[in-house]
Amino acid sequence: MARVKISEYRAKKLILGNAYRGLELQGGVKLPGRLTGQWVAKVDQGVKKRFKQGLVAIGSRSKLVAALNSWKKKGFSRFIVEPFVPHKENEEQYLSLERVREGIRVLHAHNGGIDVEAHPEAVKVFVVREPADVKKLVHATKIPESFLSHLLETFNANFFAFLEVNPLVVRKNEAYLLDAAALVDSAGAFFTRVWSESDIVETKSRHPAEERVKALDATTPASLKLSVLNKNGGIFFLLSAGGGSIVIADHAELTGAGKLIGNYGEYSGGPTREETYLYAKEVIGLLLHSKAKRKALVIAGPVANFTDVKKTFLGIIDALSEKVVELRKNKVKVFVRRGGPNEAAGLGLMREFLKREKLLGAVYGSDAVITRAIDEAIPTVC
Amino acid sequence: MLKILEKTRNGEDGIIAIGNHPAIIQSILDFDFLSGKKKPSLQCIITGNRKAHKCFFGAREVIVPCFKDIEHVPADIKKRVRWMLNLQSGRRAFDSSVRFFEAFPQALGGHIFAENVPEAHATELIRRYGRTKLIAGPSGVGILISGALKLGAIGGIDLTQIEAGKFKIPGSIAVVSTSGGMTNELIRAVAASGHHVSFSICIGGDRFPVTSLSDVLALAQADAQTKALVYFGELGGSDEYEIAELLKKKRFTKPVVAYVAGIIDEAFDEHMQFGHAKALVHRPDESARAKREALVKAGAISPATFTEFLQAIAELPRSAVRDTVADIETIMNRTPSILSTREIVDQSEIPAFVKRGKLARRGENSFASSALKALLGCAVSPTTAAFAENTFELLIDHGGAVSGAVNTMVTARAGKDMVSSLAAGLLTVGPRFGGAVNESARAWLSGVASKKSAADFVEEWARSGALISGIGHRKYRVGVPDPRVAALAQFAILLKKHPHYDFAREVEKITSGKNGKLILNVDGAIAALFLDILKECERYSHEELAELVEAEFFNALFIIPRSVGFISHFIEQKLHDEGLFRLPEELLFVRKGKK
Numbered sequence: 010m011a012r013v014k015i016s017e018y019r020a021k022k023l024i025l026g027n028a029y030r031g032l033e034l035q036g037g038v039k040l041p042g043r044l045t046g047q048w049v050a051k052v053d054q055g056v057k058k059r060f061k062q063g064l065v066a067i068g069s070r071s072k073l074v075a076a077l078n079s080w081k082k083k084g085f086s087r088f089i090v091e092p093f094v095p096h097k098e099n100e101e102q103y104l105s106l107e108r109v110r111e112g113i114r115v116l117h118a119h120n121g122g123i124d125v126e127a128h129p130e131a132v133k134v135f136v137v138r139e140p141a142d143v144k145k146l147v148h149a150t151k152i153p154e155s156f157l158s159h160l161l162e163t164f165n166a167n168f169f170a171f172l173e174v175n176p177l178v179v180r181k182n183e184a185y186l187l188d189a190a191a192l193v194d195s196a197g198a199f200f201t202r203v204w205s206e207s208d209i210v211e212t213k214s215r216h217p218a219e220e221r222v223k224a225l226d227a228t229t230p231a232s233l234k235l236s237v238l239n240k241n242g243g244i245f246f247l248l249s250a251g252g253g254s255i256v257i258a259d260h261a262e263l264t265g266a267g268k269l270i271g272n273y274g275e276y277s278g279g280p281t282r283e284e285t286y287l288y289a290k291e292v293i294g295l296l297l298h299s300k301a302k303r304k305a306l307v308i309a310g311p312v313a314n315f316t317d318v319k320k321t322f323l324g325i326i327d328a329l330s331e332k333v334v335e336l337r338k339n340k341v342k343v344f345v346r347r348g349g350p351n352e353a354a355g356l357g358l359m360r361e362f363l364k365r366e367k368l369l370g371a372v373y374g375s376d377a378v379i380t381r382a383i384d385e386a387i388p389t390v391c
Numbered sequence: 392m393l394k395i396l397e398k399t400r401n402g403e404d405g406i407i408a409i410g411n412h413p414a415i416i417q418s419i420l421d422f423d424f425l426s427g428k429k430k431p432s433l434q435c436i437i438t439g440n441r442k443a444h445k446c447f448f449g450a451r452e453v454i455v456p457c458f459k460d461i462e463h464v465p466a467d468i469k470k471r472v473r474w475m476l477n478l479q480s481g482r483r484a485f486d487s488s489v490r491f492f493e494a495f496p497q498a499l500g501g502h503i504f505a506e507n508v509p510e511a512h513a514t515e516l517i518r519r520y521g522r523t524k525l526i527a528g529p530s531g532v533g534i535l536i537s538g539a540l541k542l543g544a545i546g547g548i549d550l551t552q553i554e555a556g557k558f559k560i561p562g563s564i565a566v567v568s569t570s571g572g573m574t575n576e577l578i579r580a581v582a583a584s585g586h587h588v589s590f591s592i593c594i595g596g597d598r599f600p601v602t603s604l605s606d607v608l609a610l611a612q613a614d615a616q617t618k619a620l621v622y623f624g625e626l627g628g629s630d631e632y633e634i635a636e637l638l639k640k641k642r643f644t645k646p647v648v649a650y651v652a653g654i655i656d657e658a659f660d661e662h663m664q665f666g667h668a669k670a671l672v673h674r675p676d677e678s679a680r681a682k683r684e685a686l687v688k689a690g691a692i693s694p695a696t697f698t699e700f701l702q703a704i705a706e707l708p709r710s711a712v713r714d715t716v717a718d719i720e721t722i723m724n725r726t727p728s729i730l731s732t733r734e735i736v737d738q739s740e741i742p743a744f745v746k747r748g749k750l751a752r753r754g755e756n757s758f759a760s761s762a763l764k765a766l767l768g769c770a771v772s773p774t775t776a777a778f779a780e781n782t783f784e785l786l787i788d789h790g791g792a793v794s795g796a797v798n799t800m801v802t803a804r805a806g807k808d809m810v811s812s813l814a815a816g817l818l819t820v821g822p823r824f825g826g827a828v829n830e831s832a833r834a835w836l837s838g839v840a841s842k843k844s845a846a847d848f849v850e851e852w853a854r855s856g857a858l859i860s861g862i863g864h865r866k867y868r869v870g871v872p873d874p875r876v877a878a879l880a881q882f883a884i885l886l887k888k889h890p891h892y893d894f895a896r897e898v899e900k901i902t903s904g905k906n907g908k909l910i911l912n913v914d915g916a917i918a919a920l921f922l923d924i925l926k927e928c929e930r931y932s933h934e935e936l937a938e939l940v941e942a943e944f945f946n947a948l949f950i951i952p953r954s955v956g957f958i959s960h961f962i963e964q965k966l967h968d969e970g971l972f973r974l975p976e977e978l979l980f981v982r983k984g985k986k
Contacts, residue, residue: 011510011598011668108510110517110599168509196507199482230480232506234666238659251596251666252570255625255652256697259679263696267658275666277572278506311576312552314532314544315414348579350414350549375555376583379576380697 012170012192014055018089019208020172020191024163031091040077040090044070047093050077052085055190055210067093087210094178094185098122101176101187103132104152106161108170108194112138113161117150121176137161152177156184167204168197218291222274225287231280233288235272237295242271243303243390244383245296247289247325249310249347250277253379257309260380266387271299279316285324293328297335305370305386306336306343308359312375313349322347322355326362333366342389343368346382348375392606393613395499395525396590398473400539400561403499404432405471407464409487410478411438412504416455417446418548419476422541424449425550425717426559432540434468437461437487441970443731450725454967461487461494469494475501476533476542484529485512492520500525502533502543506597506668513599525610526602530667531595532571535578537561537588544571545593546578550719555579559717562587563710565611567604568623569596569630569667573652577621577704584705587712589617596625596667604630608643619646619707624682626653627670631682635689646707647691650700653679729975730800731967732791735959741874744781745881756780766947772928778882782917782948785875788956795819799957803964804972812964816957820950829945831861831918835891836936838898845897861915862898868907876916883920886927895919918945 018033033053034040050073052064059065064085066076077088101121107114115135118128135146143161147154164172171192178185193204215223222235232251244261248254254275261270272295276288296304308325329336329343343363347356356374363369370389373381408416420431431448436457438444444455458464464472475491475498477484484505492498501524503516508529520526527534533543537558546556553559556578564586568574574593581588592607594600611617620643624631631651637643653670656663656679662672672678676685686693694700743751750773759780763771771779791800799816807815820826838848852859867873883889895911895918902909911919925931925939939945 011507108514110514110603112514165511168511170510194510196481196509197511200509230506232666236663238663250570250572251670252568252573252623252625252652253576255655255665255670256573256650258655259652260697262655262658267655270655270658273655273663273665277666311572312547312579314546314571314575315412315418315548349575350547350552352551375579378698378701 011195013195013209015191015193015204015208016053016055016087016089016210017051017189017191018053019204020189021091021186023167023203024160024186024189029091031089034077034088034090035086040070040074044073047095048073048090049093050088050090051188052080053087053089053210054085094187096178096185096187100178100180102152102179103175104150104177105173105175106164106169106171108164109136111136112142113164115146117152152179153182153184155182167201168194170194218295222288222291225284229280229284231276231278231284233274233276233280233284235274235288235291237272239268239271240295240298241300243269243299243301243305244386245271245292245299245304245306246273247292247306247308248273248275249313249316249321251275253309253311256311256379257307257383260383261387264384264387266391269301269387269390271295271301275310276321277310277313277316280321280324282320282324282327285321286327289325289328290331293332293336296341297332297339301390303390304339304341305390306341307345307383307386308343309346309379309382311348311379312352313347316349317351318347318349318355319351319358320355322359326358329362329366329368333368336368337366341368342370342386344370344382344386346373346377346379392523392525393610396536396610396614396616398499399536403473404428404540406433406474406476406540406542407435407437407461407472407491407495408433408476408478409437409461409491411436411444411457412478412544413444414548415476415478415504415544416444418544418546418553419541420446420448420453421550421722422546422553422559424722425553425719426538431455432474434471435464437464440968442966442968444969445727445731447722447725447727450722452728452731454731461490464494473497473499474540474542477501477503477505477528479505481505481507481509481529484508485516488516489519492524498524500527500534500602502526502531503528503595503601504530504533504543506530508597510598513597513601516601517599521601521603521606524601525592525606527592528595528597528600530571530597531569531593531600532574533593535588535591537590543593545574545591547575550723554717554719555582556588557582557714558588558591560587560712560714561589561616562712563589563616563618564707565589565607565614565617565620566591566622567594567607567611567620569594569600569625569669570623571595573623577623580701580704581621584701584707586704586707586709589614596669598628598669603633605633605637608634608637612643612645617645618710619648621704621707622647622649624649624651625665625667625670626651626656626672626679626682627665627667627677629677629682631686632676634691635685638686638689638691647686647693648700648703648707649683649686649691649693650697651679651683651686651693654695727975729978730791730797730972731969732796732800732960733963734790735788735956735963738790741785741878742781743881744777744878745884748884750774750777750885752777759783762951766944767929769929774882774885775924775928778879778921778924779948781879782921783952785879785913786949786952786956788953788959791960794824795953795957796960799960800964801972803961804969806971809958809961812961813954813957816960817950817954820946820953825949825953826946827860827912827914828918828949829940829943831859831915832922832936832945833940834860835895835915835919835922836933836940839890839894840933845894845901848894849898849901859898859902859915861895861912861918862902863909864912865908867910867912869903869910870907873910873913875913876911879913879916879920882924886923888927889920889923891922891926892916892919914949917948921945921948
């Protein structure tokens with residue numbers, strides 16, 4: 010994914026450098042024995058509205074320990090601990106930066122804690138295109154120039170995509186980042202050393218199949234994506250192409266079968282036979298694990314530009330071959346629509362295989378409409 | 392920027408590919424050929440480890456030059472370059488694109504194929520080239536201008552796809568999408584409904600395409616050939632609002648047929664990230680439904696289902712374009728050569744060595760003289776030297792298909808040095824390749840000494856089941872004599888007696904009587920004549936000739952000149968380096984091993 014969340018700790022450390030006194034707790038790192046004064050502890054896993062969910066604790070060390078233990082019991086594993094900054098509510102401001110086509114878009118509001126979407130009128134929008142724009146921004150927001158230009162520079166140089174500081178407290182020349190949320194551009198990982206894979210936070214726990222596909226995706230120039238939507242769904246998708254796959258899933262929703270979809274995902278960009286095999290294996294595994302009574306596998310996609318239909322279908326056949334007995338036992342039928350290079354050969358192989366193994370629902374090529382396979386699959390699982 | 396389509400249609404189509412993707416590159420040449428171009432648009436490839444890449448232009452093979460970097464592209468190629476096809480990874484795409492546009496300020500644009508180009512790199516490319524160049528990507532499948540330019544995988548990579556998409560003929564419908572697969576699906580939908588594409592741009596699924604959707608619409612508005620626009624978009628981002636805005640302000644006045652995918656997102660509790668980086672709803676107005684409604688409100692035709700969308704495409708006005716059908720079957724039957732080489736010696740031109748009873752080409756023959764003196768240990772007569780010289784000349788090379796030359800070339804392609812490659816070729820010389828001269832000399836010498844008739848001699852060989860070295864040719868036969876043998880045979884005229892040559896010819900009469908191909912070949916003729924020349928001109932006794940046969944002297948007549956040939960093949964491979972050689976799998980017959 011292009012934009013990913015990094016931990017609040019890493020974001021603040023990058024912005025504030027050595028001046029930042031916060032601590033990161035994860036993987037066995039414990040709270041220091043002595044903490045003087047008031048501190049704040051928060052779950053640092055990209056969770057929104059932490060305060061409302063009770064995932065923020067303020068106080069002495071013992072109070073924090075109790076909170077941390079209760080969060081761990083809830084399954085959280087990454088925390089941030091930092092000195093508490095006492096402030097008045099009217100000091101709170103809102104600031105966000107986002108990389109846009111023309112430069113960096115800055116949103117600022119003099120009252121913090123707001124829901125930006127709900128109160129667009131309270132928010133001023135600026136676009137920083139060139140260094141001269143920073144002066145105007147300082148003038149309009151009254152945020153100290155040293156902090157603002159350093160922030161923009163850090164943002165730009167370290168492949169940040171989005172940063173939200175809410176609330177922000179400004180006192181004379183000092184800026185305090187009370188809460189911060191940051192997205193970085195994952196494509197920048199190769200070019201920067203200041204953040205890495207280990208700083209990326211996951212909001213929800215992934216399905217093991219998703220984990221495996223993600224790991225596979227990281228090691229190929231092709232694109233392999235998988236999301237588990239409904240473990241007990243009836244329609245499982247082996248879709249190809251980023252855009253075409255949505256058209257096919259749309260059709261299921263438009264014909265009232267959206268809730269039956271077990272997974273979404275797509276392979277594209279010319280994966281090899283072996284990569285397609287590994288990917289297909291995961292989808293077939295999900296299908297077999299589903300407790301739905303009637304199940305179908307839909308292998309569909311648009312007319313590929315360069316992904317070889319024969320090569321990728323051989324990979325899918327490899328994966329199907331391993332589970333033919335189980336698939337038959339589950340009464341699974343396979344519905345196919347695909348076009349592209351080596352279309353005739355690929356479809357021929359698939360049709361022959363499905364027929365022989367008694368799994369054939371239907372096989373269509375580029376002369377059929379893209380939604381044909383899903384269209385025929387839906388009535389068999391409803 | 393608005394003139395880019397026009398310029399390209401007028402022949403400014405020269406492409407440099409940065410990085411190699413053989414299937415995509417071949418599809419560009421196929422498109423050029425089917426579009427009726429006389430020359431491929433692809434000028435060269437920037438890639439390491441090779442100096443040439445073979446492609447087909449129609450059914451004929453052509454060599455595309457490869458260079459290590461942009462700076463090495465020669466001036467005559469440089470002046471034809473207008474387009475960049477950047478096939479490098481996201482890690483290198485930015486640097487190489489900047490270097491391209493710095494080296495080719497006159498370039499019209501390009502396509503960056505890579506996914507995973509950092510956003511910051513994309514915005515920097517926009518800042519530098521956004522206003523002046525047409526750049527598809529980062530990501531996506533490129534740019535298509537019907538009949539004029541195929542820059543990338545767009546429209547498919549095999550001939551059947553190019554033919555089915557009908558985009559070798561200029562039409563009137565512009566196809567635009569962020570999605571590569573759907574761009575092609577729409578091109579095919581346009582073709583299937585009897586329409587033709589004027590141009591198509593896949594702007595890519597990244598957040599910041601260099602050429603934006605608005606830019607493409609401006610291009611479509613300015614293009615007189617384009618009468619309507621077909622668009623496929625997805626949830627996430629705000630592209631569709633750009634279209635709506637242009638429609639409302641009447642800055643785009645042609646019909647727009649659009650489909651916005653992503654209704655499925657409504658089936659889930661949380662917004663989901665779909666395949667493309669941008670395909671995630673952050674704000675309510677980024678939903679497929681909201682964007683479709685905005686388009687409809689602005690006057691676009693944007694149906695709720697894909698089937699209705701296809702119907703709307705079919706109803707667009709048609710332009711009067713006649714389809715042509717290409718015989719792609721013939722082109723598809725082409726088989727690629729596996730090694731490319733140069734004609735080192737003109738096999739069709741055999742000089743006359745002897746004319747009117749005299750040596751035709753009186754020269755010093757100093758190398759041949761010195762070589763023979765070294766080999767035999769004594770100075771030789773002009774006739775002997777001339778025969779050696781002419782033999783050398785004939786045997787330098789016999790084309791790239793023979794096994795010794797193949798081994799030399801394969802070794803050179805593995806990156807080895809001259810001596811190793813030459814040795815690989817020479818080590819092939821033996822009983823089945825190149826070693827026949829010595830074996831033939833042995834046969835003629837023993838045959839003459841035995842005083843047997845040629846018929847008995849042949850009978851004896853036949854009975855033992857062996858083939859006579861020096862007899863038989865793959866191509867030439869009785870009635871179609873080998874011109875090299877004919878040229879060498881003239882040396883017999885210079886001699887008073889030529890018993891070995893006569894014997895060889897007697898043997899030939901018997902063998903060729905059975906099979907017209909069993910004629911005296913060049914190895915046999917060299918062996919026979921050299922035996923006679925050494926005997927008459929250098930006064931060699933039968934015993935001395937027998938010793939030379941044992942010492943394999945006659946093979947030297949092959950090895951010396953052929954070394955030159957092998958070295959020539961070596962140099963040719965280095966000059967035209969195509970990288971490591973690997974036998975195509977389909978040329979191997981593999982049996983299952985025993986378990």
